[in-house]
Ligand code: ADP
């Protein structure tokens with residue numbers, strides 16, 4: 001068996017970096033060349049059609065059939081000229097779980113249809129064979145089939161279809177005939193819309209020229225890379241996306257700085273390759289290699305409008321997956337592929353921009369703009385404070401459960417970091433007693449708002465341990481899992497901020513109706529909000545045990561298990577918020593809840609099965625063979641009269657026996673727990689049993705297996721070891 005491991009190692013060792021021709025043209029010459037972008041539309045569409053389409057994108061408006069026909073015609077000729085043979089609606093169903101994750105994130109598996117017949121109707125609406133996509137009971141409830149619909153705000157693009165041709169991919173939503181969302185994109189678009197409305201209304205207090213607010217997202221994506229042959233020699237990586245066993249390497253993170261002076265050549269070639277392809281697909285990425293663990297890297301795009309950024313992240317992950325194949329590599333997007341080693345996140349950098357070009361979370365040198373900045377800042381803090389558990393629910397998954405609170409990752413406690421000077425400024429504002437503004441006074445100076453920009457400029461402090469940190473002109477939500485579709489978290493974040501801004505507007509308008517001065521009313525309300533939500537602010541080390549204690553004493557939640565975190569979606573307040581903001585109705589939330597629980601169960605179940613199989617059929621069997629060898633050695637020594645010398649050998653024999661016994665019992669108990677859980681019909685209850693009882697056996701089994709790895713002859717050990725996986729040439 002260990003032959004397999006050594007063969008894989010030989011293959012991995014012999015590989016050379018692929019030669020990748022770096023693009024000779026300037027970036028501007030190929031950026032977006034595989035997308036049906038604005039530029040292309042301008043040249044190929046009639047001026048009327050172009051105007052209608054861009055207008056519809058701006059206003060989320062409808063596109064009528066005649067225009068759709070024209071766009072479809074233009075898309076078809078553009079795509080065929082570039083070698084497209086097929087087209088497909090590209091959407092993001094609610095899968096995304098470990099085993100099939102990489103192709104399920106978005107979907108070209110819906111058979112691409114031949115492009116000759118492509119017309120407006122086919123552009124606007126498609127009926128995929130939706131039976132294979134999860135719907136959380138929605139389709140049963142409504143007895144409806146699903147269809148996909150074109151999202152004109154995300155440009156269509158070309159992908160190699162693997163058969164020598166290209167497929168035109170049309171970003172789409174996926175909904176039931178009765179209108180309920182079956183995908184990630186639909187509620188996200190609604191949340192973006194809700195935020196736009198709410199934020200624009202609040203902006204009107206400050207600037208009448210602001211007519212649109214667009215939330216922005218720059219997701220920094222962390223990932224591991226391993227050799228392809230080694231990947232396939234680890235059934236746990238193949239089936240569960242993570243290693244269920246493996247002893248930490250002697251050389252772990254402590255030496256990473258030295259090790260990562262430069263990127264290994266094979267990885268470098270891979271990066272250059274996918275970066276180039278990403279650029280052609282209109283994705284503005286820059287790769288980085290500043291991650292803590294060996295074999296771990298990061299890619300960060302320039303931020304874009306949230307919907308586009310989410311599509312691009314999903315597309316980027318798929319692209320990386322494909323291009324890694326070409327380089328005989330495998331990308332691991334799992335949150336915790338290796339125990340004891342840094343996990344991977346997807347840091348969601350988020351802000352809000354206006355049609356006038358202003359970043360609403362950027363401090364300004366102008367006092368009047370400072371009030372606007374503080375307004376949005378405090379409202380975000382309050383939204384996070386009031387809905388921390390919803391944010392926590394939005395990042396819940398089986399994979400992220402391993403990462404949150406483990407080494408080098410934020411805990412499951414949601415807190416906000418603002419930095420010392422900004423916190424100080426808000427404290428000052430809060431403690432400022434009633435001020436009176438006389439004729440001729442500058443209200444902003446009286447409020448101290450003239451000082452904020454200077455404070456901000458000094459504010460260079462960074463806190464890398466905070467799950468939700470203000471980083472100068474945006475918030476960075478770091479607790480999102482690396483394999484997640486950012487849409488989940490962006491839907492919740494934009495919805496809760498929209499909801500909060502709506503409340504704020506009501507509060508301000510109430511005061512204005514009483515004849516209060518606008519600026520004073522705003523500041524008064526912000527003071528109150530701040531006082532009520534500042535317990536969520538934390539500047540210290542978020543990874544420390546002290547914080548866990550302190551957070552508990554502050555009454556902040558620390559929801560560790562995913563099923564428990566997800567349950568928050570079903571609370572009346574959450575359901576009401578989703579309804580109020582028009583993001584999701586009760587049935588939609590409930591179906592998502594079901595689907596997330598099912599995914600969780602499936603993931604833990606797969607992991608548990610892999611663990612049992614590897615433990616018994618690979619590890620224990622190998623240990624027993626080794627034990628047999630040792631027994632022979634001991635017997636020989638005794639026969640030769642070397643009884644004393646036989647003692648250490650017997651000691652190892654005993655240790656192996658004990659560990660094998662514990663593993664065997666552990667696996668049996670785990671199987672019993674699984675049976676018990678599988679007999680429970682209620683999904684939430686079953687998920688809970690998986691989270692507690694089934695998973696409860698993991699650590700014990702793993703501990704013994706990892707000990708055996710240290711004892712059993714390296715020659716015989718069947719599983720590729722961490723040190724072999726983590727250091728790619
Ligand atoms: P840092 O994490 O050191 O602040 P960057 O400034 O490079 O690093 O930003 C990290 C990510 O944040 C990038 O993806 C970047 O595009 C994104 N980002 C920057 N400004 C904004 C913004 N206004 N809205 C959303 N994301 C942003």
Ligand code: MG
Pocket residue numbers: 220347476
């Ligand atoms: Mg960052």
